[in-house]
Amino acid sequence: MTDKKRLILNLFEMNCVSHITHGLWRLPGNNRERFNDIEYWTELAQLLEHGGFDAVFLADVIGTYDVFRGSAETSIRQGLQIPNNDPSLVVPAMAAVTRHLGFGITFSTTYEPPFAWARRLSTLDHLTKGRVGWNIVTSYLPNAARNFGLDGEVDHDKRYEIADEYMDVLYKLWEGSWDDDAIIGDRTRNVFADPAKIRPIFHDGTYFKVEGPHLPSPSRQRTPVLFSATASGAGTKFAGKHTEVVFTGGPNPAFLQKTIANIRAAAVAAGRRADDVKFITQAGIIVGRTDADARAKRAEYEKLTDPEGYLAHAGLTFDPTAFPPETPLADVVGEDGNVGRRRIFDPAQTVGEFLAGFGDISRQALFATGTPEVVADAIEGWLDDVGIDGINLTQFHSYDTARDFVELVAPVLRQRGRLRTDYDPDESLRDRIFGTGDRLPTRHHAARYRGGAFLGADPRIPHS
Amino acid sequence: MSSVPPARSRPLHFAAFVMNTTGHIIQGTWRRPTARQTDFNDLEHWVSLARTLERGKFDAIFFADVVGLYAPYRGDERKYFEAGLQVPSNDPSVLASAIAYTTEHLGIAYTASILQEHPFNFARRISTLDHATKGRIAWNVVTNYLPNASRNFGLEGLTAHDERYAWADEYVDVTYKLWEGSWEEDALLQDRVTGVHADFAKVHKINHEGPRYKVEGPHLVSPTPQRTPLLFQAGASEAGRTFAAKNAEAVFIQSPNQDAAARDTADIRARAARYGRRPGDLKFFQGLYVVPGSTEAEARRKAAELDEWIDYDGQLSHMSGGIQIDFGHEDLDTPVGDLKTEGVQSIVGWIKDLVPGRPATLRDVAHYTATNSRIVGTPEQIADGLARWQAAGVDGINLVNAEIPGSYEDFVDHVAPVLQRRGLMQSDYTPGTLRHKLFGHGDRLPDRHPAARYRGAFASPIPSAPQPV
Numbered sequence: 001m002t003d004k005k006r007l008i009l010n011l012f013e014m015n016c017v018s019h020i021t022h023g024l025w026r027l028p029g030n031n032r033e034r035f036n037d038i039e040y041w042t043e044l045a046q047l048l049e050h051g052g053f054d055a056v057f058l059a060d061v062i063g064t065y066d067v068f069r070g071s072a073e074t075s076i077r078q079g080l081q082i083p084n085n086d087p088s089l090v091v092p093a094m095a096a097v098t099r100h101l102g103f104g105i106t107f108s109t110t111y112e113p114p115f116a117w118a119r120r121l122s123t124l125d126h127l128t129k130g131r132v133g134w135n136i137v138t139s140y141l142p143n144a145a146r147n148f149g150l151d152g153e154v155d156h157d158k159r160y161e162i163a164d165e166y167m168d169v170l171y172k173l174w175e176g177s178w179d180d181d182a183i184i185g186d187r188t189r190n191v192f193a194d195p196a197k198i199r200p201i202f203h204d205g206t207y208f209k210v211e212g213p214h215l216p217s218p219s220r221q222r223t224p225v226l227f228s229a230t231a232s233g234a235g236t237k238f239a240g241k242h243t244e245v246v247f248t249g250g251p252n253p254a255f256l257q258k259t260i261a262n263i264r265a266a267a268v269a270a271g272r273r274a275d276d277v278k279f280i281t282q283a284g285i286i287v288g289r290t291d292a293d294a295r296a297k298r299a300e301y302e303k304l305t306d307p308e309g310y311l312a313h314a315g316l317t318f319d320p321t322a323f324p325p326e327t328p329l330a331d332v333v334g335e336d337g338n339v340g341r342r343r344i345f346d347p348a349q350t351v352g353e354f355l356a357g358f359g360d361i362s363r364q365a366l367f368a369t370g371t372p373e374v375v376a377d378a379i380e381g382w383l384d385d386v387g388i389d390g391i392n393l394t395q396f397h398s399y400d401t402a403r404d405f406v407e408l409v410a411p412v413l414r415q416r417g418r419l420r421t422d423y424d425p426d427e428s429l430r431d432r433i434f435g436t437g438d439r440l441p442t443r444h445h446a447a448r449y450r451g452g453a454f455l456g457a458d459p460r461i462p463h464s
Numbered sequence: 465m466s467s468v469p470p471a472r473s474r475p476l477h478f479a480a481f482v483m484n485t486t487g488h489i490i491q492g493t494w495r496r497p498t499a500r501q502t503d504f505n506d507l508e509h510w511v512s513l514a515r516t517l518e519r520g521k522f523d524a525i526f527f528a529d530v531v532g533l534y535a536p537y538r539g540d541e542r543k544y545f546e547a548g549l550q551v552p553s554n555d556p557s558v559l560a561s562a563i564a565y566t567t568e569h570l571g572i573a574y575t576a577s578i579l580q581e582h583p584f585n586f587a588r589r590i591s592t593l594d595h596a597t598k599g600r601i602a603w604n605v606v607t608n609y610l611p612n613a614s615r616n617f618g619l620e621g622l623t624a625h626d627e628r629y630a631w632a633d634e635y636v637d638v639t640y641k642l643w644e645g646s647w648e649e650d651a652l653l654q655d656r657v658t659g660v661h662a663d664f665a666k667v668h669k670i671n672h673e674g675p676r677y678k679v680e681g682p683h684l685v686s687p688t689p690q691r692t693p694l695l696f697q698a699g700a701s702e703a704g705r706t707f708a709a710k711n712a713e714a715v716f717i718q719s720p721n722q723d724a725a726a727r728d729t730a731d732i733r734a735r736a737a738r739y740g741r742r743p744g745d746l747k748f749f750q751g752l753y754v755v756p757g758s759t760e761a762e763a764r765r766k767a768a769e770l771d772e773w774i775d776y777d778g779q780l781s782h783m784s785g786g787i788q789i790d791f792g793h794e795d796l797d798t799p800v801g802d803l804k805t806e807g808v809q810s811i812v813g814w815i816k817d818l819v820p821g822r823p824a825t826l827r828d829v830a831h832y833t834a835t836n837s838r839i840v841g842t843p844e845q846i847a848d849g850l851a852r853w854q855a856a857g858v859d860g861i862n863l864v865n866a867e868i869p870g871s872y873e874d875f876v877d878h879v880a881p882v883l884q885r886r887g888l889m890q891s892d893y894t895p896g897t898l899r900h901k902l903f904g905h906g907d908r909l910p911d912r913h914p915a916a917r918y919r920g921a922f923a924s925p926i927p928s929a930p931q932p933v
Contacts, residue, residue, distance in 0.1 A: 015592070017654075017661055026656040033654050036595035036686070038565050062585065064682065072664070072682070079661030083652070083686035085592035086585075092562035093596065096507055115616040116531065116555075116580040123484070123554035126505040127562070146680035147584045182545075183552075185502055187495040190775060192486055192502070192548030195541065211615035215531070217505070217552035306659065 004417045005383045008280055008390025011048055011402055014059040015087050017079035021396050022309025031398045038093045045094035047399055048101055051406030055102030057392050058087035063144030067315040074312035095128040102429035104133040104227050109166040110159055111148035115210055118173040121224050122216035130220030130428030130438055135227040138163050160234035165205045167242050172201035173214035174223045176449030183217050202456030221438050223446050225430050231259045240266020241445055245278045249365040253386045260387055272443050283391035286369040287408045294369050301396045307359030316340040325352025376412040473887045477860030479524040480517050480872055484556045486548030490834055490866045492775025499867035507562055513869050514563040514570055520876030521890050524571030526862055527556035531580050532613025534785025538792030547778040564597035571898035573602035573696055578631055579617050583638040584679050590693050591685035599689025599897030599907055604696035607632050629703040634674045636711055641670040643692045645918030646683035668922035689897045690907050692915050709735030710914055718751045722856035729857035740912050750853055753864035755840045756878045767840045770866055776830035783833055799823035843882035
C-alpha cells in the first residue's frame, strides 16, 4: 500500500469576535467575546495541542470593513473583525503553555517597514523554538490604507511588487546577515559573537533602504514557514516564488484544482519543485455523534447566522437588500461591474439569487457535516481527489468546533492513517510540514543570500 | 553614615532594568559562571525572572531597547559583537504576553522608538498588550540616537535632535487620539440578545492630519483597562525634558549623584507645572544597582570580585558609540588630560576631579560608568542609600543588573525584606492596573494630561492643546 497523504490540520482564528461566521458569537457557551483575555488564547492553545493540531492560523486586518452601505456601521454592530487585536502578541503566551503547536501569523507587507517585522518574527521563532509561520498579505481594505497615511489602496499588482522587494529585505536579514556559527559565547576569550560572521545587508531598492545587520541571531528556522493566500495572477507568481503553504479557496473543487496546478507550475518556473508547495483550504465541518446531532447543531448555527455580516464582509459596493429580489443584478451594479471584494459578477443573476448565497454556512470551498465517519470520508476525498494537503478549520463555535474535531473526527482519521498519532519531539513547524529539516530548501530564492552572497555593497566605503 | 531615615517611610517603586540581549549596561559580566543573560532567546529565562520579581514585589520589569548598532568604536562595530553589547538583541514587546500570563501584578514596561513602527499599528499593539496584561503595560517613549538604526529604517542618518522631538510630539498625539478618543467608554455592548456587539455611534474616526502622519481610524481595539499605557520617558536634553514634562508619568533618570537628582527632578516637575500638570503626576526612577553582602566587608569583596569581570573597553565602547565620538583608539591607561580625540575632553574631562592623587585615565572613566550608580553594603546600608535618593526627590529605582537572574535573586532574597520592613518597598501589591498601583487615582490618565483632551472629542470639535503658561 502506498503512503496515504496525511492531513495538515490548522485552526482558523482571528483576534476578534466575529471572524468569518457572522452572528454566531451569540451561541450559548461561545467564548469569542473573551478574545481580549490572554486566557482565551492559552486555553485554546492547550486544547489544540491536546488534539494534535499542527498550528493555529491567525488572520488579521488593519482596517475596518466600511464599504457596504458606505460606513462601518454593520461591522461595528456585529463585531465583524472590529474590535480586533494584534495577532503576533498573543503567540508568546500560547507558546508558553505548549511545546508543539505551530503559529501562523498574518502580517501585511504594504504599510510597515520590514526591519522591525523581521526582528519580531525572529524573536518569536527563538521563543517558540521554531514554531512560527508568517501568512504574507498585502492588505485589501481601503480604510487600512487611510490608517497609514494613503488616500486609497495601493494598486493590486504594485502591492505584490512591494511585497516581492519586502521579502528580499527579510531574506537578506534572516538568511544572509548572520552565519550559523557566529555566536561563539567564549567566556574565556571574552568573545560573545564573531564579527567576521555577521554583516550588514545594505539593501537599496525601489521601495526600501535597509542597512542591517539583523539584530537577532539566527533562529531555528531562520525564515519562518511562509504562508500566503491568493489566486490572482500577481499572487500566483508571488506564491510560486516565495510561499511554502498556500492558503487557497474558491467556489468549488474544480477551481481549487486549477489554482493548485497554476501555483505548482509557477513554483517550477521559479526553480522550485512542484511539491515544495503545500495547499490548505478553509473547511467548514459540523460533526455529531449521530447524524441527528449534526443536523441539530447545523440548525442552531443557521438560526443565529446573520447574513448582513456576510454582506459587509464581502465589501459589497451596493446594497442588495434595498431592491426587489427579482431585479436583474446588472441593473443595480455600477458600469464597472464591481460588486465588491473578490466577488465575481454574474450578469445573468437576479438580486435575489445573488443574495441567497450570503449567510449560507455551507457555502465554503469545502464543507462537510454528519457523523465522524461521513466527515472523515469527505476529508479523505479532499486530500485524494481535490488534491489539497490540509485545512484551516472554520470555527462556528469556540471552542466547540475544535473540541468536536478533536473528540470525534481526529480518532477516525488516525485510525485511517490520515492524521499523525503524536507529535515528534522537538520538531520545528517546517520540519513537521515538509519533513526535510528546519530551514528552507536550497532551491528557494531566500537561500541565495546564505553566507552573505548577493548582499548590497557598503556605501560607506569611499570611492577612490 | 549619615542620618538614618525614619522607621516607616513612603515606599519607593522598583523596576528591574533589563534588555532582551546579552550585554545591557554592565559589560563583561555575562562571562561569570552563574550568569545566564546569554539565555535571552529562551522564553523560560524571562518567565522565570518575572516570577522572581513578582515574588519580591517589584512594581515592574522595564525592557530597554535599541533598533540598531552603536556608532563605530575603534573604527567599526566589531567590539559590540564581541561583547554581545546590545547585539544580538530581540524585540521586547513579544515577551510581554508570556510574562502577563505567568504573573498577576508585575508591570511590564518596554521601550519602543517612534522610528520603528507606524503609530497606527503601534497603538494597536500596545492596546493588545494592555488587554492581555489587564492593564499592566507601560511604554517607554524614545526617539533614536543611533545612526545605524535610522539607516535600518530607510533614512540617510540621524534625524536632528529637536526635529526628533517634534516627530515624537506628533507620534504620541496620534496614539492619544486612538487610545483616548476613538472609542467611547460604553461603546462595547456585547449584547447577545439584540446581537449588537458595539454601538456604532460611539466609535469614532480620528482623522488625524499632521506634518508626518495622516491617520483615519477608528482605533481597532476596544478600550483597554488603562487606555493610554503608563508613559515612561528618559530624555535628559532640553527637548527631552520638555517632552517629559508634557507627557511622561514616569521619568527614567540617570543622575550622577543625589544633588543632581534633586535638580533634575525639580526642574522637570517645574516644567510640568507650566503645562498644567501637578508635581505628583510624575514619578522619577533613578537607575542604580546594588551589591549586597551580609557584612559590609563581604559586600566589598563581592563588588571587587565583580569588578574583575567588567569589560572596561566594553563600557567605554557603549559610551563612545552612544555619543558618536570614537575614542576607541585611545589607550585605556592614557591620562584623560592627554586625550587628543576631537570632542572627547568635553565628554570625559569631568573625571579629572574625581580621582584624587593621580591623573585620571580612560580606565577610570570606564570604571565610573560601571560603578557610579552602585550601592555596596549590607541590606541596611543599601536601604540607607536608597532613602537618601528618595530624599533627593526620587520616587523609584530602575534596578540595573550585573547578571541575570543572580542580581535580582540577591535583591529579592536579601535586600527586599529589609526594605519592606522599613517601609521603603511595598510588601504587597495594590490591586488594579499599573497606573493605579503607582498613583492610586484609578486606571486612567488624569484629566490634566494632554491625552485627556481627546476624550469624547471626536463626536465634537477638539479642544486646543494646552500651552505653557
